[in-house]
Amino acid sequence: MGALIWLVAALALAGAEALTGDLFLLMLSGGALSAAGASAVFGGPVWVDGVVFAAVSILLLVAVRPALRRRFAAGTGLPEPMKALEGKGALVLDRVGRHEGQVKLDGQVWTARPLNDDEVYEPGDHVTVVRIDGATAVVFRGI
Structure with a gap:
């Protein structure tokens, strides 16, 4: 018992x-x-x-x-390859707005959104990756 x-x-x-x-x-x-x-x-x-x-x-x-x-x-945080993408330049392929957009980053096409929701980037613009949020690159217009 x-x-x-x-x-x-x-x-x-x-x-x-x-x-x-x-x-x-x-x-x-x-x-x-x-x-x-x-x-x-x-x-x-x-x-x-x-x-x-x-x-x-x-x-x-x-x-x-x-x-x-x-x-x-020990398993927390972004994998090292993702952290390496932060700060890199990217080329806008499709219009990047609040809910849409694609950039070419490190030879690959990524879904993207602007850091500030009211900003819009047009194809051909050069942007900088601020962070990777899941499978989306959060970008802003580089200097």
């Missing part, structure tokens, strides 16, 4: 983790899952399950969680 309670606790903690995304509750869920395994295999008293839960949870919080957080944080 104790193993079932620990298993339900592990599932509840894992489900709650989906709402927070902090990886704290997931580590506690791992501890509860270990306690469920210990209870099922050894069938000892409840306090032994509690010790297993505490020990595994602390171990996961100290050893695994920081490594996972670093790994997830």
Whole structure:
């Protein structure tokens, strides 16, 4: 019976983790899952399950969680090739306005929009890329 309670606790903690995304509750869920395994295999008293839960949870919080957080944080931001396009010049191919436009940037055709919504650039104009917003180059008239 104790193993079932620990298993339900592990599932509840894992489900709650989906709402927070902090990886704290997931580590506690791992501890509860270990306690469920210990209870099922050894069938000892409840306090032994509690010790297993505490020990595994602390171990996961100290050893695994920081490594996972670093790994997830390392993937933020634009990929390096996209950052390299910022500040480059581009040639307007189709009229660039608030909701339309294309530029030739680094030999490729990109969807573009102006930095200021009220500006319009005509074909043949030279512009500078301010940033990449998804698959759209945000541009302004270069000096």
